[in-house]
Amino acid sequence: MSDEMNPELYLFFGTVQRTEFYAPLLEAGLTVGLLRNTDSPLNSEIPQGVTVPAELSFSDGPEAVCDRVRDLGRTHRLALINIDEATVRLCAEVGRRLGLPALSPEAAYNVRSKSRMRELFLARIGAHTTCRTGAVRDRAEALDTAARIGYPVVLKPGNLYGSYFVTLCADPARLCDAYEHLATQLPGFAREHDITDVAAEILVEEFMPGTNHSVDCLAHDGTISTTPVVDVVTGADMGGTDFHHFARITPSSLDEATQTRMRELACQALRALGITVGVAHVEFIHTPQGPRLIEVAGRPGANRPILLRRAFGIDLMRSWAQTLRGARPCALRTITHNASAVVTPYPSTSGTLIDLRGLDALERLESVDRVVVRKQTGDVVTPRQDGARSMLRIEMQAPDRPTLDQDLAEVRRICDRMFVVA
Template sequence: MSDKKVIFLVEPSFFGVSFAREAHKAGFYVVVLVSAKDNPQLYGYEGEYDDLLVCDIRDADSIYQAIYSSPYKRIDAMISATDYAMATTAEAAQRLNIPCISHETATLARNKDLARIRYSERGVPSAQFKIVHRLGEAEDAAATIGYPVVLKPTNTASSQNVFFINDRQQLRDAFKVLENFTTSYMGFSVRKEYLVEEYLEGPEFSVEIFLTHGEVVFAEVTEKVTSPLPYFVEMFHIFPTSVLEDKKPQMIEVARQALEAIGFTNGPAHVEVKYTQTGPRIVEVNGRPGGDNITSDLIPGAYHLNIFRQAVFNALKLPVDFTVEKPMSCAVGYICADRDGVLASIENLASVQHDHAVLRSAISVRPGDNVVVPKSSDDRLGYFIVQAETPAKAKAKITELIGKLKLTYRN
């Protein structure tokens, strides 16, 4: 180990497993800090790390103590491999003087209300908003902003309990749901501060961006297609975007401004924007690679770039490379139920899986499972990823294939 760079990764899970995989593949010494010793097996990266420390990833002091009492005296970098633990990871790293994102930046990236305040202070275009704690405050905020509004938690992800609100009664019903929403992924507590926001009209995108020392070294725009209101579930992503291609520089610049506002200067980020009548406006900033198959599948499939590998190298202060040769386009489409019920079958599944354009697919349900119309990304049933020569062709192909699937129900 003495001649290897040492990187600590906090709770690799879901898309964050790729941090462990790429760091291990590159020959670095990988130590994972996990909340349970069987998590590498649970999340699918068993054998792709060198050592494991168990701690409570929700608590910065627990992370600190696990590292402090370990035999490791030289740690070259530390990355939170789940965005939920960004702030606790950063706080522990700061106390131990380990290179990592700053605690302030991590806190702003994880808490939508604090980020909105910072955007307002720095003149970054985003949504009009009010921070509320009680129903009465939410009603006053909605009246001031004007319906329709969006009601959302401040520190969750995956569109969990994000509501499109048309009137006062809908607001009251949704607020009851939020008040009972106390715990999110991995046992992290849901804060009791909520956001009432202006509903931004316009197509939605995400900017996949990478910075080193505050300079943009890679940026591209992903097109997003979401479910019909009142929910905001992602149904398709097309990389790079097939629409508003001439507006990409504007969207990238607004994303850069938002990251600068929260002090994010190094590594990958995923910035969601809407292109409104007044131009691009920030929906939210995530100080991590884009999930939802964007960074794990679409970017490598289209541009042959491995963002996770570059993030590891960047964290270890090694050179990064974003050369794009022979660019293609990729898209992902998600399988969703069109009504609640018990799944009987997914017709035409085999023929779609064998289409020449399909790079990868996954199905997470089987006949007999209960399915619901998706209210968050957790309710989706699977996906297909396709590759094509242009964004328009990728979008057309994934739309065609998802359209061929027909779900049947037992009730």
């Protein structure tokens, strides 16, 4: 698209979101820009050091977005960096039209439709690697599918991400209530968050008992590299019926053989979905029968860049950026041996926030590096499963996992009584 003498520009597609995504590139001396999507609610503040060479409403369509990127490509050597699930397919289409490294449109669809993803897992890897599932169109189909699979089941939207509206249902009554809630809320939530790239769908899935884990992968030039495993504590792990991610922790407490199997299965999942370039985030349940695939996202996992840098010295974002410019990435090799966690607690009920108790106690814990509060007293707050974004973020680091776990236990006790909601 541009002359080789032109400067490089690492262009975030639509939004930059968290510091962990762009800071490693700025620290490496790279020029970072934002093709700002004016539809996105995540772009109210542009980070220092990030330029905005162009902006437009992404709802104008692929051709309009291509025109802006093509213009930038006349004066820069571009790398497109997409970290937003809702724009995975649009970025793939822009990459295809302009010849820039990106997911293929087919792979982008495969990661955005959970029903299609399940079909490919079953056909290309095998039924033993994932859960039984069915897309449903009404309450009767939901009940029939659950009866075929067997309770408990998980009800989830097939076009969303981030554990929004994912509910554990132990019996038909709970399934009916959850289905009606999801069917009512899903269209409006998708419109509000501009999630229009795939059709709304509702899935009933087999509940896989076990612990939640993830691996991020970097695909480049016919090879797939994997990061160390990250452990995830969900709402269900704490006795609830939702699957919001309360804590992400690494290094993993799993044995080495299980971690190796997860990393191998992550590579198989990428190949099954046709992912040959870019970063993908793969989630698992470690069941009594071994690791099982939950799903794959065509972007880095949230919080993973900071976790991997702090615990292992792995720079996932810079490695990805190198591949987007055609260079061989630096290996995802462990350099340091620390322990790290990111905790995002949520209130259990909706209402007005009256108080946040225990913030001082959190900040006194030795492993707690940073506490970020995004809500104030008087604000309306909701649980994660009802579509809330993170309102509190706790970043932790320790020399080893046992030390970190000790403080994590105290963090959990504090968070259990933190939110006063009326």
